[in-house]
Amino acid sequence: MTESFLTTLLPQLASGAAHTHALGFAYEGLEGDRVRMRVPYRHDLVGDPETGVLAGGLVTTLLDHAGGLAVWVALDAFRPIATLDLRVDYMRAAQPGRDLLAEARCYRLTRNLAFVRAWAFEDDPADPVAAAQSAYMVSAEGDSRTGANLKPRRAKDPA
Template sequence: MTDDIQSRLDSIAPLIVDGSPHAVALGLSLISLTPGHAVMGARYDESLIGDPDAGTLHGGVVTALLDHACGMAAFAGFGAHDTPATLDLRIDCLRPAKPGLDVTAEASCLKSHGLVAFVRATAHDGDIDDPVAIAQAAFMITKASKAAQEKARRLYTEGRMS
C-alpha cells in the first residue's frame, strides 16, 4: 500500500508548488513528500525581508511555508487522493530566522480519519533543535478543495501551468 501512495505522491509532486500561485510567488520548494510527511523550503531572498535593519525573512513567509508543508503532509496522510483545505492553523513564532539562511519546514500527519487530518510541523534555518516556529494544524477535505485540485490538474495537463 505504501508503494501505491508513494507513486501517487511522486506523480502529483510537480503540482505541489506550481499549482499554488502564492507558493510560486514566495519561491517555496518541495524537498520531499512521503506518506504522512512533507519537507518544504523557503529560500532566503532580499525581496522577502520583513525587517530591513535585521535582514530577517518576513514572518508571513514562514507562516505560508508552514501552512503549505502541513497541507502537503495532510494530503500525504489522506493517501494522496484529495487535496485538503486548512481548517485550523496555530503557529508559535519562537525567534526570527537568521539573516541569509533558508528556512525548512518539516511536517508530519499525526492522524487522518474521514475528512479531517491533524498535523504538526517545525520550521528551522538549519538546526531542527533550534526552531524558528512550530505549528499545529487541522485540515479537511471539502467540496471547494476538491474543485481547486481538479482545476490545477486540468491546467497542468493542458500545459498552462509549468
C-alpha cells in the same frame, strides 16, 4: 503510497500554485510520513530591512503549506482540503541570509479532519524558528470540486 503521486504530483503541489511559485517554495522530499519544503532566502521576502529577517507571514505560509502536503501524504491521494485552524508559535527570528526549511507530519486523520504538526528551521528541526499545530477539513472522496459527484445548488430566490 503510490510512486507516481510522490514523484509527480506532490512536488507540483508544493510549488505549482501561483503564490507558492512566487514565494519560491520547493519540495525537498519525504522521510517516512514527514514532508520537507524549502524557501530560499531572498531580499524581497524580508520583513525587517534593518535586520534582514524573513517576514513572519512567509513563515506562517510555509508551515501551512507544508501541513497541507502532509495531509495529502497521509491520504495517499489529492483531495480538496482547507485550513480550519492554524496556531503558530514563533520561538526566535530566522537567521538573515539563510534558507528556511519546514517539515510537517499529519499525526491524526479522520474521515473529515486531519491534524498536523509542523516546524520551520534553518539546519536542525530541534532548533525551530517556529512550530505550528493545525487542523484541516478534508473533502469527502469523489468531491473533487470539478463537478464529479456534486449536486447542483439551487439559487435562493431574492427576498
